[in-house]
Amino acid sequence: MIVASVLIPLPVPEAFDYEVPEGLTAVRGDQVTVPLGPRLIRGVVAEVFETTGSNRRLKAIDQVLSEHRLPERTLTFVEWAARWTLSPPGEMAATALKGLRAPRPRPERRVKRVEGRHPARPTATRTAVLEALGHRSMTGPDLARAAGVSTGVVKGLVDEGVLTVIEIEAVAAFDAPDPDHAPATLNPDQAASATVIADAVSAGGFAPFLLDGVTGSGKTEAYLEAAARALRHDPTAQVLILLPEIALTQALIERITARFGAAPAEWHSGVTPPKRRQVWEAVVAGRCNIVVGARSALFLPYANLRLLVVDEEHDGSFKQEEGLVYHGRDLAVARGRIEGASVVLASATPSLETLWNARQGRYGWLKLAARHGAAVLPDIDLIDLRTCPPDPQTWLSAPLREAIGETFAKGEQSLLFLNRRGYAPVVLCRACGHRLTAPDTDSWLVEHRYTGRLVCHLTGFSMMKPKLCPSCGAEDSLVPVGPGVERVEEEVRRLFPEARTAIFSSDTVPDGASARALIQSMAEGEIDILVATQAAAKGHNFPRLTLVGVVDADLGLRGGD
CATH class of the missing domain: 3.40.50.300 (P-loop containing nucleotide triphosphate hydrolases)
Structure with missing residues (x-):
């Protein structure tokens, strides 16, 4: 009997075993649907083994899905991260499949010419539409603009059967980055750092670095140059750049687009679900070379991840404190080790953990001591x-x-x-000295004058600012302090x-x-x-x-x- 251990997205400590029925073939990383009680649930095959018997009757896998298989190294990373963070492995695997839970983008509706059909009344506007379309397919509004007519003319040709409407599935097109599009002029320290990182990427294997540079020293240009050399060495290489805040992504995307002549993929909570699905599918298929995202981008199924960059690695925003609890910086280093990739931790004020690892020789220590160009501290x-x-x-x-x-x-x-x-930060009574606190805590209530409320930043409790002191009853005696x-x-x-x-x-x-x-x-x-x-x-x-x-x-x- 062939048995598959399946990770299911529930808070359980291990995979569930299912029989692989005859006629089905399941391998590690496959996405499957399996019965769990009265319902079917999606899971990921973690292991397949053969056994001669079992002391219990196993339920059978219902279906092996035609979705992309989770890459081996991605699944290994998910299992390691679950053990490291003491998290349910199925829920960690669900994080890696999050992009697939989003709906597909709506198909694009286009019109094309029906062979052998001609308009009953070949007016000048109708002739212009047919000439603009030729043998191509176009969206109705684009065709109307190209022909210089209203969309009603296009619709009339569709109704008459001269044009037909087709639906084309939307596939994210991420243009290949050009490493030689617009290279930056680097100072000697930047060039040396980029060379060290690029050489490590080309050599293969796990290589962590601390890119320690003062503010304005050009750390971004250094690691982008390293990424360019990695892509020049291997056009299929993938680069992940993690940022602590969504607000930073747009500026970096613009810099990457200017440097490589192609925009990177974007991955964070602000991206629409259909777009996230497109990014997920492009990453696993190797059609996307550069990804810029928040900490959750670590769990994307990279086909050939060669370089990870954690920008502002000291930032506390890399800590996930709700649901699955983990530190994005630490998991980035672990993912680099599992993928055999280079990892760059960039910061002007490195965290104590990273600084200690660099001083102990575990990380390469690359220093940018001066500001780039004419800038001074x-x-x-x-x-x-x-x-x-x-x-x-x-x-x-x-x-x-x-x-x-x-x-x-x-x-x-x-x-x-x-x-x-x-x-x-404090609201107190001038009459009795009472300080307003949140119920059942010693946490002071913070006055927010724009909203007229008192808020506890620890518990989330909020209330309108009272006119009377809740302790002594004095009127209009509550004053802000600090x-x-x-x-x-x-x-x-x-x-x-x-x-x-x-x-x-x-x-x-x-x-x-x-x-x-x-x-x-x-x-x-x-x-x-x-x-x-x-x-x-x-x-x-x-x-x-x-x-x-x-x-x-x-x-x-x-x-x-």
């Missing part, structure tokens, strides 16, 4: 608020206010960094009423689309002063930004990883 001034305190009920010191004014007068941009959402980004932005608008200001935090940009819109506005100079939390500290490129003020800098010294 900024001057940093420390302002002691004991000797230069801000005015009462304000939060910006006199030197910072003067610097903002000078920057604004020159038509340049300023960024004020304060890693505190909302208007004020600054948040909303309060700092309020002060900026009072000081510089003509300046265009904005707030960049998870409250004002709750999704990737709004974050990209704000980043684009800042990059195009439509914002003069940006007040931001750590949401802005993700490696964005703002060419007109010449001043950064860190408000209440001591705040960043408390709190852990």
Whole structure:
């Protein structure tokens, strides 16, 4: 009897055994449907073996699906990741198949000429449509534009039977990147780093690197050049670039498109389900060479993954803390080892784990010590608020206010960094000193003045700001204490009423689309002063930004990883 162990997407600790009936052939990585209770469920074959008998009667596999087989190394990675993170292997396998759960894109409707059929009334507009179409197939609107007529003329020819409508299945077309399209001019440190990485990719085998470069040193150009040399050596090679935030993808996609003359695939929660399916199928078929995505892109079924890049590897956003719990950076290193690929961990401020591995010699350590081109590191001034305190009920010191004014007068941009959402971190009663906290916790409620609510950032509890103190009953005695980004932005608008200001935090940009819109506005100079939390500290490129003020800098010294 042939038995297949099948991983099913349920929180169970191991694969389920099923009999492979006669007439069916199942191999490791096949997608199958199997009975589970009264229903059929999709799973992945993890192992196939032969046995002479069993002490229990096994149910049989219902069907081996014609979907793409999960590549061997992808399945090995999924099984390893499940063991490493103590996660159900079936749920981890389901993550790798997530793209296939999305619906296929709708077929494209086109029209084509019916041989031997001619219009009963060959008017000038109808003749123009037939001449524009020729022997091709085109969409109705495109054909109407090409012929310079209305869509009604095309529809009339379809109704008359001169043209027929056909449906063509939508297949994602990812143009092959050209490694020699627009190479960047590298400085010696960049060129040396790119050469080391590219040589490791060409040699094959697992090779991890820390690309340690100061801000603006050109780390992106270095690893893109390494990717170009890898693609030049092997045109079927695949490159994965992981980013910590969806908001960063668009800028990098534009840089990759300019460098290689072809856009990469995009993979994150902001991509529509049909598009995700197209990306999944292109990746497993080897029709997609470069993927830019969030941490979940690690689980795509790469056919020939040769280089992984984890940009801003120190960023805590690579940690998945809901559902399957894992660290994207660590799994990227593991995936590189299993695939026999090179891994680049890029950062201006490497994590302690990565820095330790580099110092111990486990990772190659590539250093970019200077900024690229004519750029220089900024001057940093420390302002002691004991000797230069801000005015009462304000939060910006006199030197910072003067610097903002000078920057604004020159038509340049300023960024004020304060890693505190909302208007004020504490709300207390002036009459009795009571501090408002979330129910059943000691977590203080944060005032959000734009919404008029008090919010606990720990539990998610929120409430409208009361008029009476809940402890002593005093009216209008609740006052905000301390600054948040909303309060700092309020002060900026009072000081510089003509300046265009904005707030960049998870409250004002709750999704990737709004974050990209704000980043684009800042990059195009439509914002003069940006007040931001750590949401802005993700490696964005703002060419007109010449001043950064860190408000209440001591705040960043408390709190852990």
